[in-house]
Amino acid sequence: MRMFGYRELSKKLDKRNLPKHIAIIMDGNGRWARKRGLGRVKGHEQGSKVVKRIVEASARLGVRVLSLYAFSKENWNRPHEEVDALMHLLHKYLLSESDNLIKNGIRITVIGDLNSLSPTLRDLIADVRRRSGKNTGMLVIIALSYGGRYEIVEAVKAMVKDVQAGRLGIDGITEESFGGYLFTKGTPDPDLLIRTSGEKRISNFMLWQIAYTELYITKTLWPDFTREELIRSIIDFQKRQRRFGMTGEQIAVPEQGKAGVRGA
Numbered sequence: 001m002r003m004f005g006y007r008e009l010s011k012k013l014d015k016r017n018l019p020k021h022i023a024i025i026m027d028g029n030g031r032w033a034r035k036r037g038l039g040r041v042k043g044h045e046q047g048s049k050v051v052k053r054i055v056e057a058s059a060r061l062g063v064r065v066l067s068l069y070a071f072s073k074e075n076w077n078r079p080h081e082e083v084d085a086l087m088h089l090l091h092k093y094l095l096s097e098s099d100n101l102i103k104n105g106i107r108i109t110v111i112g113d114l115n116s117l118s119p120t121l122r123d124l125i126a127d128v129r130r131r132s133g134k135n136t137g138m139l140v141i142i143a144l145s146y147g148g149r150y151e152i153v154e155a156v157k158a159m160v161k162d163v164q165a166g167r168l169g170i171d172g173i174t175e176e177s178f179g180g181y182l183f184t185k186g187t188p189d190p191d192l193l194i195r196t197s198g199e200k201r202i203s204n205f206m207l208w209q210i211a212y213t214e215l216y217i218t219k220t221l222w223p224d225f226t227r228e229e230l231i232r233s234i235i236d237f238q239k240r241q242r243r244f245g246m247t248g249e250q251i252a253v254p255e256q257g258k259a260g261v262r263g264a
């Protein structure tokens with residue numbers, strides 16, 4: 001198979017049909033390192049360099065929202081040296097990259113159980129959020145100490161509080177209003193979810209939001225992921241027909257039943 005370079009690949013992209021929101025489960029750092037006889041942390045270091053390149057490439061392509069799964073709630077169960085190294089790397093990434101990203105109009109936020117993070121990391125996150133809050137370019141959502149079930153339970157708690165306080169009636173509980181209680185409120189659901197390292201699972205990522213997201217699973221380990229493969233994943237996405245429960249014919253003839261297309 002002939003391999004195309006970045007420029008050639010970009011030309012194959014349909015700029016009018018870009019996924020508005022791309023979510024990535026950045027997996028395979030440990031295996032990347034092990035394959036080279038290195039410690040797992042080396043894989044995370046290499047992985048954080050790839051984050052930088054993929055954020056830049058996504059912004060340049062015109063993606064509106066990029067969600068990155070950086071650390072799950074379950075990842076706290078890893079050996080504490082690895083957890084410490086990951087927290088250190090996340091801190092370093094935010095510290096070294098935020099100025100440049102903010103200068104380029106990018107808005108940055110972090111979702112997850114922030115109470116479980118160190119006060120220094122929490123302060124840094126608050127600072128980056130505040131400094132980038134008015135930006136209107138791509139939104140980068142970093143999922144950190146994040147769990148999809150946790151997010152849903154937190155949303156339920158906030159909703160029940162509003163019901164108890166009389167701010168919300170039972171009839172006000174709908175799929176739409178529920179979305180407004182999630183960490184991702186106000187952002188469109190992911191159109192495309194990329195998972196690297198070949199694992200065919202969701203690992204507790206954005207359970208509510210990915211109901212109709214297109215999945216792209218690649219064997220590439222995250223530290224080997226490139227902007228070329230990002231483009232290939234988008235080209236693959238653009239070849240698909242998103243039916244949202246309807247028939248292929250309804251989608252092909254937009255006049256019929258178009259009103260029912262959710263998220264279109």
Ligand code: IPE
Nearest residue numbers: 026027028029030031070071
């Ligand atoms: C992804 O790589 C990074 C995090 C989960 C923090 P892994 O560390 O899970 O790498 P593998 O899956 O062990 O190869």
Ligand code: IPE
Nearest residue numbers: 025026027069070071072203
């Ligand atoms: C998912 O990867 C979490 C992140 C990429 C941050 P894991 O490596 O933790 O997932 P499992 O354990 O293989 O499902």
Ligand code: MG
Nearest residue numbers: 027028029030
């Ligand atoms: Mg993994």
